[in-house]
Amino acid sequence: MSHRPLALVSGLTLGDYLLWNWSLSANHDVLALASGLTLPALSVAFIWLLGLNLARLAVRSSRRSRAAAGARLRRAVPRDRRGERAGAASGTYGPAVTVRDQDEVAGDSSSVSPGKLAA
Numbered sequence: 001m002s003h004r005p006l007a008l009v010s011g012l013t014l015g016d017y018l019l020w021n022w023s024l025s026a027n028h029d030v031l032a033l034a035s036g037l038t039l040p041a042l043s044v045a046f047i048w049l050l051g052l053n054l055a056r057l058a059v060r061s062s063r064r065s066r067a068a069a070g071a072r073l074r075r076a077v078p079r080d081r082r083g084e085r086a087g088a089a090s091g092t093y094g095p096a097v098t099v100r101d102q103d104e105v106a107g108d109s110s111s112v113s114p115g116k117l118a119a
Contacts, residue, residue, distance in 0.1 A: 006049045013042040 020035035022028075 003053065006046075006053055009042065009046045009049055013039070013046045016042055 016035050016039050020032060020039055023032035023035060
């Protein structure tokens with residue numbers, strides 16, 4: 001997002017305020033009236049754009065911090081020799097356990113085909 005509208009409106013607001021202030025002190029009533037009537041609208045536009053840009057900045061910084069936290073989390077997950085996250089196939093972060101391994105622990109290795117993963 002460009003900051004040009006904010007810079008333009010802030011410059012116009014400051015210029016209008018200075019013109020209004022000068023025209024009041026120099027007794028230029030028509031110029032003071034014209035600049036005084038445009039000053040509130042420019043001030044509201046300036047405050048609106050300033051708030052909008054601050055909100056966008058806050059959202060952008062929170063997205064960056066969430067992305068950085070996710071990157072730190074991904075780096076913290078252990079990886080196997082192929083570079084994949086450990087347990088990625090089973091959805092866990094621990095070592096992947098096959099059904100065959102579970103049945104061998106239970107004492108029955110004949111009922112399960114080799115290579116199937118546990119859910």
